[in-house]
Amino acid sequence: MLAAIFNALRLPELRNKLLFTAGLLVVYRLFSNVTIPGASPSALQSLFNSQPLLGLLDLFSGGGLSTFSVVALGLNPFINASIIMQLMTVVSVRLDEISKEGELGRRRFTRWVRYLTVPLAFGQSYGFTVLFQNATPPILPTNMDWFQRLTIMLTLTAGTVLAMWIGELITEYGIGNGVSLVIFAGIVARAPRTLGSSVVGHSTGGGLADLVPFVLLGVIAVIAIAFVIEVQQAQRKIPIQSAQRLTGGRTVQGRQSFLPLRVNTAGVIPIIFALSIMTFPTILAGYFAGAPTGTWYRNLADWVRGNFVPYGPNLSSTIAYNAAYFLFIFGFTYFYTFVQFKPDDVADNLRRYSTFIPGIRPGRPTAEYLTHVMNRITLAGAIFLGLITVVLPIVAARVSNIPPTQMYLGGTALLIVVGVALDTMKQLETQLVMRQYRGFIR
Template identity: 70%
Template sequence: STGGGLADYIPFIIFGAVALIMTAVIIEVQQAVRKIPIQSAQRTVGLRQVQSRASFLPLRVNHAGVIPIIFAISVMFLPTIVANYFNAAPVDTWYYKAAHWIQGNFAPDTTNLPMAITYNVLYFVFTFAFTYFYTAITFEVHDVADNLKRYSSFIPGIRPGRPTEDYLAAVMNRVTFAGACFLGFITVILPIATAKISGIPHNQMYLGGTAILIVVGVALDTMKQLQTQLVMRQYRGFIT
């Protein structure tokens, strides 16, 4: 009986191990950046010359965070939400039958294999597309290039202005591709793989990759804010 009891917990042990591994991977990806070397030219500040110095511009791999997943989930739920409005329609109408079919088949855990594949492919595509969309509207390449030029900074080997803007856009597109693939993996492939490995049904996994991503993102942001506050307090104490 002891062996049988232990065997009952094996799926949960496997699921916990996968969750811990994914937490570590998500932390690494959330903190991963592509460092663009920046060179600051010598300039005059007041009566003294400020020497040129080298630094870097960090481009986050997952710049969009969890927002693309939220957008994708909203779009994927839309057909089911619309179908709910036709539940009160006459049973013999075509739109009631269509709505009933959507409610029963347009879901990630449906037994209709072609629809399950279609749903997950669309989910991945929407997550991928919204990652590029949200990154494009929150990371203004033109403003970054303009600020570099304004503060007499430049990327070695790249001319200021439009060439810098084009270079940053190309690099950001490549970085975003990795981030979009990662989010698609978290939302679609990871739950399916975890369900197959652990044997826990997909609809019974209450701690998925998306939930871990949200928790890790909030925890990292909180830690950064705490570090900022500690540095500010130390700086104020040094001044006073």
């Protein structure tokens, strides 16, 4: 990896791309530290410690939500808009056809995602102002008028558009995927401060004995990273054979190749879906925190806020919560995998280009075979996501005696950091190979 970066810095074109990418990431980090006036930092921190979903949203905002900065929403509305549009291709035949129209269709699809991002950002900004006003203790002033609320909403929406623009500039003129790199930079930039505060908060004055839990946690992290790298790069290679054909009066012999099927095709999207569902009751219960004491809905809200959590005092409810969380991740992994990978379309494309899987007839039998293979490898991917997201923090907490809330890199953050690093390095190496061939041709 270091050799690839060093070689890239020696080439003027790649060096400019790297510097351009780094410069835009620094600009985004500067905006993430420009906070919106009127918010209470202590109340904000208290709310984030009690709401796992807010921690995930903060992860995708690059750390801007935890400080309630002008880019507090970050790329969350853009990611939500992309997911919605992808799901709409399953419902709408016209959208599915447009998404397959090549470069022109991709541009139209991306333009609609941008249009959808703005109202989603505006709606989410209103939701956050209401949530922060009704939090206990309140984060925003409870007597805030509509002009102040509208100003905050417009500022947050503009911050989302700015973040989306920065991500697209990086994708077009820099190195790597801009959206992923913005999230990656936010996770990495906060690592030293967060890890330092965790060490200080867990220190009891016992000298070297205080470092033992963090050494154990570091060993678990290294093993987990190696596991994530192995699974993220794992793929099933389906052999394919192109038929012999006549081109320009010449007979072109068929070629052998393979169709790569990734084990973790869905990425982190199933985790977002599952966590959104699991934390919805807690967020809904938060709106009844100010209800009259003794009413049934106030008692129900208090029970939900105290027991329907991943790490609570009630062991049975904690087990039930994490079991349900694991099952939701498992189910959404299958759902989103087959939203992205459509065996019928892949089989039609293979038949269109006179390509087939040896031993499998083209058409419907090929689609059934691909569905069977994807079901098997998606099982491994679903178990992998559940282990990393649900089981890993519990095991790490038991071994190191560090509470899960004090751990910086959870399963989702680990997947993002490792995945973005691998994809960026692959793209950088591809750029190096292209320029080596270009220099040879010259």
